[in-house]
Amino acid sequence: xxxxxxxxxxxxxxxxxxxxxxxxxxxxxxxxxxxxxxxxxxxxxxxxxxxxxxxxxxxxxxxxxxxxxxxxxxxxxxxxxxxxxxxxxxxxxxxxxxxxxxxxxxxxxxxxxxxxxxxxxxxxxxxxxxxxxxxxxxxxxxxxxxxxxxxxxxxxxxxxxxxxxxxxxxxxxxxxxxxxxxxxxxxxxxxxxxxxxxxxxxxxxxxxxxxxxxxxxxxxxxxxxxxxxxxx
Numbered sequence: 001x002x003x004x005x006x007x008x009x010x011x012x013x014x015x016x017x018x019x020x021x022x023x024x025x026x027x028x029x030x031x032x033x034x035x036x037x038x039x040x041x042x043x044x045x046x047x048x049x050x051x052x053x054x055x056x057x058x059x060x061x062x063x064x065x066x067x068x069x070x071x072x073x074x075x076x077x078x079x080x081x082x083x084x085x086x087x088x089x090x091x092x093x094x095x096x097x098x099x100x101x102x103x104x105x106x107x108x109x110x111x112x113x114x115x116x117x118x119x120x121x122x123x124x125x126x127x128x129x130x131x132x133x134x135x136x137x138x139x140x141x142x143x144x145x146x147x148x149x150x151x152x153x154x155x156x157x158x159x160x161x162x163x164x165x166x167x168x169x170x171x172x173x174x175x176x177x178x179x180x181x182x183x184x185x186x187x188x189x190x191x192x193x194x195x196x197x198x199x200x201x202x203x204x205x206x207x208x209x210x211x212x213x214x215x216x217x218x219x220x221x222x223x224x225x226x227x228x229x230x231x232x
Contacts, residue, residue, distance in 0.1 A: 007057060014056035021048055024084070028091025040172050041091060043112045051119040058126045058133075072195050078188040079162070082181050086166050093175035101174050108174045115168025121161030124150055129158070145204050147211050153220050155197075155211070159189045160218045193217060 025045060026035045035041055093099065101107060126133050128149050150157045166185055170178050200208045215221065 010056040011053055014052045018048060018052050021045070021052075021084075021087070024088040025091065028088035028095070030095055038091075040108055040112055041087075044087065044115060044169065044172055047112075047116045047119055051123060054123050055126060058123065072192060075188050075192050075195070078184065079192065082185045082188070083162065083166050086178055086181050087169050087173075089181070090170050090173035090175060090178045093177035094173040099176040101171070101176055103174070108172050111168045111171025111173070113168070115165045115172060118161045118163070118165030118168055121150070121164065122158050123161075125158035125161060133158075145200065145207055145211065147215070152215060155215050155217045156189075156193055159193065163189060163218075 022035075022045060025041055026032050029035045029038050029041050103110075128151065129146060154160055163182070163185060167182055170182060197208070197212070201212075
């Protein structure tokens with residue numbers, strides 16, 4: 001049984017991550033001075049200043065007691081590295097002028113807003129899932145199937161939010177050069193979902209099958225009949 005992380009330790013880790021993110025972003029735009037004169041990059045970092053501690057504090061508040069797990073270390077590595085390097089590589093692509101997308105400032109600021117929306121969706125999903133959130137594909141001993149709230153709209157709002165956030169970062173710097181990273185992230189998320197849903201189907205059987213038939217994985221199903229609300 002894994003102990004719940006102490007809030008101070010979670011905040012310290014989030015601060016370390018933010019320092020690293022800031023350094024990579026500065027590297028991407030060409031140094032500290034260019035970063036301080038890059039409004040979109042600073043706006044992105046401002047969203048990280050809010051979201052990173054929030055996500056750290058939303059890690060499980062109770063001890064976890066998994067009864068079934070599915071190793072997915074390769075997938076986890078991909079899903080860790082792509083969001084980490086996408087801002088730096090996207091900024092480098094913009095600076096080099098490679099494969100610039102049309103749309104000008106409107107597209108790029110829309111990307112900043114989209115990235116913030118993705119982070120907000122991820123925070124909302126983690127807040128609702130609570131102690132059932134796990135970096136590993138796992139089912140807890142007292143796991144209840146969540147089918148209400150945002151999980152009544154899509155089955156994987158947290159993963160959707162992460163992907164939307166990365167898409168927003170790419171658009172914020174306006175180069176198509178890093179779009180393949182989004183495709184790779186999508187494939188990794190698909191693999192993670194397959195592992196996770198296999199565990200849920202074995203644990204909840206027909207209840208999960210009915211939920212999956214009713215609610216889309218990443219895109220809401222228009223006209224689907226609402227089901228019963230799950231327990232948080």
